[in-house]
Amino acid sequence: MPPKLGDGQEVVAFSGAWISWAHTVVAYAAFIGALITGLYLHYHKIVENEYYGYPEEWFPSVSATIGDRYPERSVFQVFIAMTSGPRFALVFLWYVLTARPNSVLPKFVAGVGVFRTLTCGGWTYVTSTDDHGWHDIFMISYLVATLPWTLGCIALSPKGNPKALRYRKILAGSFFGTLVPLIYFFIQHKVHKVAGAYTTYAFFEWALILLDVGFDAVTALDFEGFELVVRDIQGTSRGKAQRVVDTALEKEKDKPVSLVFGSGFSWSEAIDAAADVYNGYIFWSMLTSLGLTVWYFPLWHMGISGWEAMVMCTVSPFLLCSASFRSLVIKNVRYVHILSLAGLLAYKVKTPELRLLSVALGVSMSCLAWSATWYAERSQGARLEARTLAWGMGLILSSLAKFACYTNNPIWPIMHAENGGWNKTGLALAVVAIFISTRRSTDNRGGYEVAGVPRGSAALAGLGLGALFFGMHSLLSDSSTMILWVWEGYPVRGPIAANGVFTMLAMGGGIVHGIYLQEKAANWVSVGLLGLGAYLLTTYSHWTGYLGAILMAVELMSLAFPLIASGARLGPLAFGLGFLVYNVMVLAHVWVVAYAFVPGGPLMREHTDWIMTATVLFIGLGIYNVASTKNNGTLRPRPSKVGPSRFKSYYLYALMVLELLAISISYLRFPTNDYTPYHKDEKVITAGIWTIHFSLDNDMWSAERRIRDLIKEMEVDVIGLLETDLQRIIMGNRDTTQFLAEDLGMYVDYGPGPNKHTWGAALLSKFPILNSTHHLLPSPVGELAPAIHATLDAYGEDVDVVVFHSGQEEDPEDRRQQSEYLAKLMKESPRPLILMSYLVIKPQEGNYNTYVGEKSGMKDIDPSDWDRWCEYLLYKGIKRSGYARVSRSTITDTELQVGKFIVGQAEGSDERINEEQVPEGQRFPATFRGEGVRGHQYHVFDEPRYYA
Structure with a gap:
């Protein structure tokens, strides 16, 4: 008679640690086996990359080793397949343990x-040669x-095994620490093309593999307390029972992280x-769109238009100073939020003036609703913190959306389906979010039993809030803004646009710092670090300046909760003053560059340092005021029914x-960086100049895609773009060049940054940009004139180009x-040179003879073209073969001029010839x-003109 269930004969029993060891040994065998095989059979091939081979590069990367060559690829795949069994078992045992x-x-960690x-199986068995897209998707997913x-x-590591926890922390710290030099040497290889950099990168890449597998190997210390048993319950086995006795596992105790994540x-x-x-x-999307839609009007008026007054729509929280109105808003905050969606519906309005009014209504209602919510939740610490967390994380989501969409927010009113907008989807989600977010009732008294007058100064709170709003909007609403502050051209010596992830990670770090160390966040050390960050960002370039950007991102985000909480305790006046101070700072930070067009402008000329100093000082005053409101004994808060950690976990x-x-x-x-010119066989450079008018077309739509289409269809290899600095609140903190460069496959130099006041x-x-220098030309009276002087590697020869925008008439x-x-x-x-410029001259007159002639050594691309005023193409030391002028349509107010x-x-x-005499590869496209x-x-x- 066979034994009953559970009473069968024990066939085999072994320690759970063997699962970990099996996983570790087989995983290492996969990588090391492929490495040994590759080094033995294909050494010179696997150390070679797109720029160098042996002896400059002498050690292969992981991807080159386990890639497409037989038999090392097969060695790797066989052992990785063998790893899958122990791997799934390891994940299962870890879940059982924790x-x-x-x-x-x-459950989350197990998933x-x-x-x-x-x-891992995805990027292992689908190589980049098989399907580059899916290989990248699997690889990114694995790394993420x-x-x-x-x-x-680490969070779940049993406290009873401190040795395992220590090893995990060491290996994890080493893993993430290795990412820094890994990225650095990859940039040295990919961007700077430094010989030998890829070999150094390869060593760090292999270190990541060893550390990654080693981190999971630590589970052997935890699984010693497990015994895996195979039991024969039907008596069919003839095997012998084996047994390994292990120690018992101690139960895990609560840790700081578990206090947040450990609840149901x-x-x-x-x-x-x-x-x-x-x-x-939604709040940040509408607020960041306000300046952008206002900017359209002074842009076309070339001065004050009157519509600038719409920036004052943000001071709507002043209305909450009326007790009856405040009670009405708080009781009906859902409907105020619904009214704010006028800002998202604005994309349906075709007339620019009415679209701006729709945006202004939306922003006004949004500022009103959020201020009312903060005030109403002022005694409910956990709920106020949750609202503030959501508001701050909304800024990160806004920055992330712009990062994904090349600095355009897809639900802005300058976007629609034709230029990459997601307006309908964004609006639908907003309606659902508002109904869900506002379903929790809010006490119209804010949960307080009023027993006196709050201490503290609403004026100081307003200064702190205004500077906070301004700092977050002007510096953090786009991940590339502060990167362009520290950008100084080629060779690359600092972060590039793709490194904007560091800004967002720092913002997230600031939120975590604010959650766990609120008391320490609201002190003078934080204000000092904020000031240090502002100083470094304003004064230095490259990575040193970007360190200041990181400090500012962390501190601005971490200081949001204490400043907003302080303002909430002091009443709606603080928020009204805050948005008023914010508006003044917004105008001031436009005045520093627009001084030539505004009343009193020369007083603010080029004084970004004043703006940064005011930001830090005002936030310092707000933090000074926090202590007074925090120790306020005149209001008795009602206790929250839900613990704060329960709120925090979901936001984290x-x-x-x-x-x-x-x-x-x-x-x-x-x-x-693997870009190819359009007509490389003919060694043609097609160069162009275009003033793109800040990428807003005549009808207030974002124009990047239309600009892209014309540049691509005209087969332009090198182009100078003017009026391109959009990294200000009034221009939406955008960067058109990111989209154009990445979509068209071109190197990009942004030119003098936002802090250079051009x-x-x-x-x-x-063509690769070997070196570039930024110039600010003499401008004793009017606006600063920016220029870029760059040297390109054009078909193996050095060719200089200059992009220049002169002063006004x-x-x-x-x-x-x-x-x-x-x-x-x-x-x-000393090299051939092409000037792509905006000169504001008449041909053959005045300063034209300085730009063209003996003083400069330059020639006009077509001296007979008398119908010019602004844009000019000049050259020296290189053969000019063609010249064309292409109409702008409704993209901007200036045409595209192109030379070959x-x-x-x-x-x-200067002899002109017929197109039939020009080789096919040197002709302009017939499309136009x-x-x-x-x-x-x-x-x-x-028609285009051609020259002998």
């Missing part, structure tokens, strides 16, 4: 473990999942948190998701001095002849 009732974290295992897996394992999981509360964060995203889950998305987008956006000049090139002395400066710069260049040049040939003559396409056609001459 699971406890009503705790969601063990991540399974996900990592599956995605590594962060929650590592942190989750509720989908309802998770959805509430997600809705709150999205509601915060959301924060983790946002940061992982940022890492993934950064990986996808890292430049490939309207911007940018260079995009299909009203400032003749500025333009005279600028012409002298630029003529000297061009004369001193032949590298390695002498300048040639006659009526052209989309409103673009060859005009003035009605």
Whole structure:
């Protein structure tokens, strides 16, 4: 008779530690076996990359080792397949070890473990040669999942095994620490093309593999307390029982992280948190769109238009000073939020004036609703913190959306389906989020039993809040803003746009700092660090300046809760004053560059340092005021029914998701730098100049895609773009060059940054930029004139290009001095040179003879073209073969001018020839002849001109 269930004969029993050892040995065998095989059979091939081979590069990367070559690829795949069994068992045992009732974290970590295992199989068996897209998706997913897996394992590590916890912390710290030099040497290889950098990168890449597998090997110390038993319950086995006795496992005790994540999981509360964060995203999306829609009007008026008054719509919280109105708003805050959606519906309004009014209504209602919510929740510490967390994380989500969409927010009113907008989706989600977020009732007295007058100063609170709002908006609403503050051209010596993930990680770090160390966040040390960050960012360039950016991101986000909580305790007046101070600072930070067009402008000329100093000082005053309101004994708060940790966990889950998305987008956006000119066989450089009017077209729509289409169809290899500095509140903190460079496959130099007080000049090139220097030309009276002087590697020869925007017609002395400066710069260049410029001159008159002639050594691309005033193409030391003028359609107020040049040939003559005499590869596209396409056609001459 066979034994009963559970009473069968024990066939085999072994320690759970063997699962860990099996996983470790087989995983290491996969990588090391492939490495040994590759080094033996294909050494010179696997150490070679796109730039160098042996002996400059002498050690292979992981991807080169386990890639497409037989048999090392097969060696790797066989052992990785063998690893899958122990791997799934390891994840299962870890869950069994750490699971406890009503705790969601063990389930989450187990799910991540399974996900990592599956995605590992994805990038292992689908190589980049098989399908580059899916290989990248699997690889990114695996790397992104590594962060929650590592942190989750550390958080759940049993306290009874301190040795295992210590090893995990050492290996995890080493793993994440290795990422810094790994990224550095990858940039040295990919961007700077430094010989040997890829070999150094390879060593750090292999170190990551060893550390990653080693981290999971530590489970052997935890699994010693497990015994895995195979039991024969039907008596069919003839095997012998084996047994290994292990020690008992101590139960895990609560830790700081577990206090937040250890409680039960509720989908309802998770959805509430997600809705709150999205509601915060809506606020920031509308606020950041206000300046952008206001900017359209002074842009076309070339001065004050009157519509600038709409920026004052944010002071609507002053209305809450009326007790009856305040009570009405708080009781009906859901409907105020619904009214604020006028700002999202604005994209449906075609008339620019009415669209701005719709945005202003939305922003006004949103500021009113959020201020009322903060005030109403002022005694409910956990709920006020949750609302503030959602508001701050909404800024991160807004920045993330812009990071994914090349600095355009897809629900802005300047976006629609044709230029990449997601307005309908964003609006639908906003409606759902508002109904969910506002379903929790709010006490119209804010949960307080009034027993006196609050202490503290509403004026100081308003100064602190205004500076906080301004700092977050001006510096953190786009991940690339502070990167461009420290950008100084080529060679790259600091962060690039794809490194914007570091800004968002720092913002997330600030939120975590604010959650766990609120008392320490609101002190003079934090204000000092904020001041240090402002000083470094304003004074230094490259990585040193960006360190200041990181400090500012952390401190601004961490100081949000104490400043908002202080303002809430002092009443609605603090929020009204806060938004008023914010408006004044917004105007001031526009005045520093627009001084030539505004009353009293010269007083603020080029004084970004004043703005940064005021930001730090005002926040310092707000923090000074926090102590008074925090110790306020005149109001008795009602206790919250839900513990604060319960609120925090869901927001931290959301924060983790946002940061992982940022890492993934950064990986996808890292430049490939494998760009090819349009007509490389003919050694043609097609160069162009275009004033793009801040990428807003005549109808107030974002124009990046239309600009892209014309540049691409005209086959432009090198182009100078003017009026391109959009990294201010009034321009939406955007950067058109990111989209153009990455979509068209071009190197980009943004030119003098936002802290250099110009309207911007940018260079995009299909050819590598060997070196570039930024110039601010003499401007004693009018606006600063920016220039970029760059050296390109064009078909193996060094060719110089200059992009330049001169001063306005009203400032003749500025333009005279600028012409002298630029003529000297061009004369001193020993290389062939092309000038792509905005000169504000008449051909053959005045300063034209400084730019063209003996003083500069430059020639006009077409001296007979008398119908010019602003844009000019000049050249020296290179053959000019063609010239065309292309109409702008409704994109901007200036045409695109394009010239063709032949590298390695002498300048040639001014004799014009017929197109039939020009080789096919040196001709302009026929697409734009006659009526052209989309409103673009060859005009003035009605066809391109060619020269012998």
